[in-house]
Amino acid sequence: MALNSVNTNVGAQIALQNLQVTNSELATVQSRINTGKKVSSAKDNGAVWAIAQNQRSEIGALNAVKDSLQRGQSATDVAIAAGETVSDLLLQLKEKALAATDETLNTAARDALNEDFKAIRDQITTVVDNAAFNGVNLLDGSQTAGFKALSNVSGDTITVADEDLTLSGSIVTLGSSDEIDTETNAGDALDLIDASIANVSASLARLGTGSKSLGTHLNFVTKLQDTLEAGVGNLVDADLAKESARLQALQTKQQLGVQALSIANSSTSILLGLFR
Numbered sequence: 001m002a003l004n005s006v007n008t009n010v011g012a013q014i015a016l017q018n019l020q021v022t023n024s025e026l027a028t029v030q031s032r033i034n035t036g037k038k039v040s041s042a043k044d045n046g047a048v049w050a051i052a053q054n055q056r057s058e059i060g061a062l063n064a065v066k067d068s069l070q071r072g073q074s075a076t077d078v079a080i081a082a083g084e085t086v087s088d089l090l091l092q093l094k095e096k097a098l099a100a101t102d103e104t105l106n107t108a109a110r111d112a113l114n115e116d117f118k119a120i121r122d123q124i125t126t127v128v129d130n131a132a133f134n135g136v137n138l139l140d141g142s143q144t145a146g147f148k149a150l151s152n153v154s155g156d157t158i159t160v161a162d163e164d165l166t167l168s169g170s171i172v173t174l175g176s177s178d179e180i181d182t183e184t185n186a187g188d189a190l191d192l193i194d195a196s197i198a199n200v201s202a203s204l205a206r207l208g209t210g211s212k213s214l215g216t217h218l219n220f221v222t223k224l225q226d227t228l229e230a231g232v233g234n235l236v237d238a239d240l241a242k243e244s245a246r247l248q249a250l251q252t253k254q255q256l257g258v259q260a261l262s263i264a265n266s267s268t269s270i271l272l273g274l275f276r
Contacts (some may be wrong), residue, residue, distance in 0.1 A: 011264035019257035026250040032238040033247065039236040048235050055232045061153040062225045069158075069218040072133060072149030076160050077213040079138040082131030083204045086165050086172065089127070090200060092120050093174070094193045100186035117189075124172065128165050135139075138207070139165045149214055157219045158217060161212035163203035171199040 032038050043051045096117040100110060131139045136147055141164040148157040167176040173192045180186035 009267065011267060012261060014034050015257065015261040019254070021259055022250060022253050022257050026247070026254055029243050029247050029250060032243050033240065036238055036240065036249075037236045038238040052232050052236045055228050057237075058153060059225055059228050059232070062221055062228075065150045065152060065221050066218060066225075068150035069214050069221065071136075072147045072158070072160060072212040073211055073218065075133040075136040075138060075147055076214065078133040078205055079131055080204060080207045080211060081164065082127050082139055082162065083165060083200060083207060085127050086124050087197065087200045087204065089120050089124050090172075090193055090197045094190065094197065094212060095115060097180050097190040100180035101183055101190060103183055105232055110181065114139045114179050117180045120180070121167070121174065121176070124165070124174075125176065137160045141166055141169070149194065151217060158213060160214065161206060163207060165200065165203065171203055172196045173199070210222060 022101070039045045039048045039052065054196065096113050099105075100113045100117070105113070128139045129137075131137055136143060138147060138160070139162070141162070143162040146159045147159040148159050149155070151158045163171060165172050167174055173195050174189065178185070178189050178192065179188050
C-alpha cells in the first residue's frame with residue numbers, strides 16, 4: 001500500500017470514520033438530553049419501547065377506572081347525605097306520631113299535628129327524588145342493579161347496591177297516604193315509622209360501606225398508576241447527569257476528531273516539498 005499518495009489518503013479516511021462515529025454518539029446524547037429519554041422511539045430499543053407502550057396504555061386506561069370510581073363515590077355520598085336527611089325526617093315523624101297517640105288531645109291540636117306530619121312525610125319524597133348525581137339516584141328505585149364502578153382495565157366492577165327509600169317501600173314502610181288524624185292511625189303510623197327508622201339505618205350502613213370500598217379501591221388504583229409510571233420511567237428515562245458528562249466528553253472528542261482530520265488532509269501537501 002502506498003504510504004505517500006495524492007490519490008488515497010488512508011489517514012484522512014480513518015479520521016473521518018472516527019469523526020462520524022463521534023458525531024453519531026453526540027447526536028444520540030443530545031437527543032436524550034432534549035427528550036429526557038434514553039428510549040424515545042422504537043429504533044432506539046424496540047423491545048423496551050414496546051414494553052413501555054404497553055404500560056402507557058395501562059396507565060391511560062386506569063384514568064377511566066379512576067373516573068368511574070370517583071363518579072360512583074360521588075353518587076353514593078349524595079345518597080348517604082339524602083338518606084341521613086330521610087332518617088332525621090323519620091325521627092321528626094315519630095315525635096309527631098307519638099304525640100298524636102295522646103287520647104287527651106283535642107281536635108284542633110290533633111289536626112295541627114297531622115298537618116305537620118303530612119308536610120314532613122311529603123318532604124321525604126322530595127329529598128329522595130333529588131338525591132341524584134350525574135343522573136344516578138340510588139334512593140328512588142331507578143337504579144335497580146345499583147351502581148357498577150370499574151375496578152380494573154379488564155372491565156371488572158365494584159357494585160354499590162341501591163337502597164329504595166321511597167314511601168310505601170320495603171325500607172320506608174310508611175305510606176304516602178298515612179296520617180295521624182286519629183289515635184288509632186297515629187299508633188299504626190308509629191309502628192311503621194319505627195320499622196322505617198331501623199331499615200333506613202341499615203341502608204345507610206350499607207351505603208357507607210360501599211362508599212368506603214370505592215374510596216379504598218380508588219386509593220389503590222392511584223398508587224398502582226404511580227407505580228406503573230415510575231416503572232416506565234425506569235425503562236425509558238435518561239440519566240441526565242450521566243448524559244451531561246458524556247456530552248462534554250464527546251464535544252471534546254469531536255473537536256479532536258476535526259483536528260485529526262485536518263492534519264490528515266494536510267499530509268498530502270507535504271509531498272509538494274519533494275518536488276521543489
